Amino acid sequence: MRAREARAAEALVDAVAAPEPPLPAVRDTDAIASLATWIAHAPQPNRVVMRAALLGLAAARFPQRDRAGRLALLRRLGRSPLAEGLRATAAISYYGDTNVLRALGHTTPQGAGGVTA
């Protein structure tokens, strides 16, 4: 992921996940690396659209807007598959981070791998 895409991705994840203490800031998680993994595993057409969307958000000065402004822009995308794809990948990328899960009080059942207490 290029720097512009990464900045847009961070702003996207921050808008969707809306972290506030006790939840860690997006930059203190591996959410952006996870989002990059999702894009990398997507079928090529989806990959192209997702990356174009991130570049489009960067061009629309998305990272420079406040959280409410970014959410408002996302809402304007409506309920399109692209909008839902951006929302869903951003949400799971942040809320699946180990430190976020711990902050939520989640531990994985014994033998299930994942986050331990």
Added chain:
Amino acid sequence: MTVLRADVCVVGSGAGGAVAAAELAEGGLRVVVLEEGPARTRADATGRPRDTLPRLYRDGGQVATIGRPPLMLPLGRGTGGTTFVNSGTCFRTPPGVLARWRDEHGIDGLTDAVFDRVEEALGVAEVPPGLAGRNAATIRRGAERLGWSGGYLRRNARGCRGSGVCAFGCPTGAKQHVGEVYLPRALEAGARIVTGARAQRILLRAAGRERAVAAGVAATTSDGPLEVRADTVVVAAGAIHTPLLLARSGLGGGSGPLGRHLSVHPATAVWGVFGEEIDMSRGVPQSYFVDEFADQGFVFEGIAGPPDYLALAAPFAGDALRELMLAHRHVAQCGLMVSDRSRGRVASVLGRPVVRYDLGDDDATTFHTGLLRLTELMWAAGARRVILPVARVPELRDGDSAPLRDLDLRSRDLKLMGFHPLGTARAHRDRNRGVVDENLQLHGIHGVHVADGSAVPGPLGVNPQITIMALATRLAHHLLETEVPACRS
């Protein structure tokens, strides 16, 4: 080019392919299985939905339909197919469906002996209430207060600890998916499984005037072309990819149904927020069902998972998502699955499958009814708030379902998934109405058979893995010219 010789080449190692391969190999035939994806092991199942979903599902779990509304269509890829990542729910084909298949399609022979054999192999048993978790207990409480019919689901698991992540690969090996049960049996009986092998086309040879018979399968691998020469081919690449392989091979298209008649059991979920702690990450995610309205075309199945799964699925962003996530221990979830009347189709565009599926008005009405009933169940269970995956409907509070009830619901308002693609190479004794005949052999081509969800003639109203495995068992013993052996127990 590498050439392998076998009696049977099986394309795909999921619910249909693995079962057919094991049964045929144990029957003494030389079997080669071609699997497009990688070999899956327990090590792939880390128990982390965020990390396993993009890796274990086809196309990173991002297969979607085109249509109104677009549906996500999660499919497994790799040994075990979708059984590696499904919820493990096991239903026999409903008797009414079997009767219809017998009368209208000519499909017979799915006897108790066949189902017994499959279920014994998979260790199918009802989920013990103590393992089901509080999400299931909450759904059960709501159903019982309303007097609705339901029960604990039967699943393929042995030694389950309720890790809560069946749909992301079982990290303990308890789930008895076909890669855990049937593929080892196939290997033990001498079958060969080639992973990373994409079947390109089915090979035929002439056998007399105007008659073609199976000759094998041409595939590509990372090591170059591979040809499996076999007089019998069993195609089990799933309802999305089987019709494309047949079409690439110039087969099955003459009668019209190839790639058509796609049903998906469209599904959605409803969330209830409760005062009590539920923690739906504990217990068997899919463990309780409500079939009170099965005759109206819908059922409820509790479905749960860890917090990151909730974040993925819940229709929220911003502060509302954060607040929901901070309250995740108090959230219960239940799925709504519709036995669809709508039909879609699969075609190939630039070598990739394109799935078209539009939800019809009848099914949208069924969803509306189902969502109202499921909301009623959540209120009866004690929910303080109910969250719906429906545009134009706010979060419901204080037992008030009016915003949903009064909605003129359109199909595009719904957020849906389809977990059970079926019917794209459906079986029918009439060659003009089916791609394969009642014995799952391609009409007009000796030796090419289909044994996956694509051969299933239509929606079942229940999860289809046992039906697919039963059809594959029946096909294998038809090819072996043997009776399906009686169960040991």
